[in-house]
Structures are given as C-alpha cells and as structure tokens.
Amino acid sequence: MGMAGISIFLTFVVLFLTSTLASTDQTSNSSRVYIVYVGSAAPNSLTSTTASLRTDHARLLTSLSRRKANALVHIYRHGFAGFAARLSEEEAQSMAQKPGTELEIDSFPNSISENDDGAADDTAPDSNGSDTIISILDTGIWPESESFNDKDMGPIPSRWKGTCMKGPDFITSSSCNR
Numbered sequence: 652m653g654m655a656g657i658s659i660f661l662t663f664v665v666l667f668l669t670s671t672l673a674s675t676d677q678t679s680n681s682s683r684v685y686i687v688y689v690g691s692a693a694p695n696s697l698t699s700t701t702a703s704l705r706t707d708h709a710r711l712l713t714s715l716s717r718r719k720a721n722a723l724v725h726i727y728r729h730g731f732a733g734f735a736a737r738l739s740e741e742e743a744q745s746m747a748q749k750p751g752t753e754l755e756i757d758s759f760p761n762s763i764s765e766n767d768d769g770a771a772d773d774t775a776p777d778s779n780g781s782d783t784i785i786s787i788l789d790t791g792i793w794p795e796s797e798s799f800n801d802k803d804m805g806p807i808p809s810r811w812k813g814t815c816m817k818g819p820d821f822i823t824s825s826s827c828n829r
Contacts, residue, residue: 682737684724687711687746689732711749712736 712722725735738746 682722682739683743684735685738685743685746686727686735687733689734711746 709723722737723734724737727733727735736746
C-alpha cells in the first residue's frame with residue numbers, strides 16, 4: 652500500500668471517529684431551548700440593564716449545574732420577565748420545580764438568534780422592542796360585538812379617508828360605526 656492509499660485510509664478513519672464522537676456528544680448532552688417564565692414584567696425590568704438581568708438569570712441557571720452559566724440564550728423583559736435557556740430534559744424538570752418559575756415545556760429549536768457557541772447575541776443594541784410587530788389574526792368580525800360600540804367616542808377625524816364597504820353578510824347602513 653503506497654502513500655496515497657495510507658492517506659485515503661487515514662482520512663476515512665478521521666472522518667469515522669469525528670462523526671462517532673459528534674453523535675455520542677449529541678446523545679449524551681441532548682438539550683433544547685426552553686422558555687422560563689419568572690413573572691410579569693416589573694416596572695424596574697425595563698430600566699434594568701441586560702447585563703444585570705443576565706447575571707440574575709445565570710445565577711438561577713448555575714443553581715442547576717456549574718456548566719449552565721453559558722446556557723442562557725435570550726432574556727425577555729417586555730411583556731413578561733423570563734429567559735430562554737438550553738437545558739436537558741432533567742434540568743428543565745428541575746427548573747420547573749423551582750419556586751417562582753414556570754417552564755414552557757415546548758421548545759422552539761433554531762427560533763432564537765444565537766452565536767456559534769450557542770450564547771445569545773448581545774451585540775445588538777437594546778431597542779426596547781422598537782422593531783417588534785404585534786398582531787392579532789381575526790378570522791371573523793361580529794359587528795354587534797360590544798368592542799365595536801362607539802357611543803362615547805368623539806367625531807371621526809377629518810383626516811380619516813376610510814369607507815365602510817358592503818359584503819355578503821355585512822350591510823353598510825346597519826353594520827358600520829357612525
């Protein structure tokens with residue numbers, strides 16, 4: 652067997668060992684991203700720095716295991732207080748038992764921006780949700796609903812250019828406000 656044959660053989664051995672080690676590491680350390688709810692967003696959570704929240708959440712994570720300090724993926728402070736962390740199933744169950752925490756059991760793989768090392772991306776500026784779009788998908792309208800009652804509202808602004816349109820089950824004169 653010549654040098655070319657030995658090189659090919661060693662290449663296959665290295666590839667085999669690399670794939671075996673990678674699959675062993677994934678099975679022994681299978682983790683998913685879980686969302687941990689700590690409570691409703693407190694007024695001071697908006698003024699707290701990301702670094703101080705990260706420290707608090709990392710402290711909670713390290714109570715599970717020393718190596719979990721870098722498991723923190725994302726911090727939530729608008730709408731609710733909490734964080735997303737990469738946990739094993741056992742660690743997730745342990746976290747769910749901690750007083751003052753609730754765990755979102757469903758995980759959302761690859762839905763949160765992370766660096767190559769699995770840590771949250773802290774380089775983005777804190778925008779206080781300025782790029783956030785919140786929407787509600789409404790699959791139907793009931794014009795008689797109390798939410799459409801306009802009896803205590805002022806006049807329609809003159810700059811408003813909208814119209815009330817008819818539909819198969821939507822009669823303009825009786826269903827439109829004002």
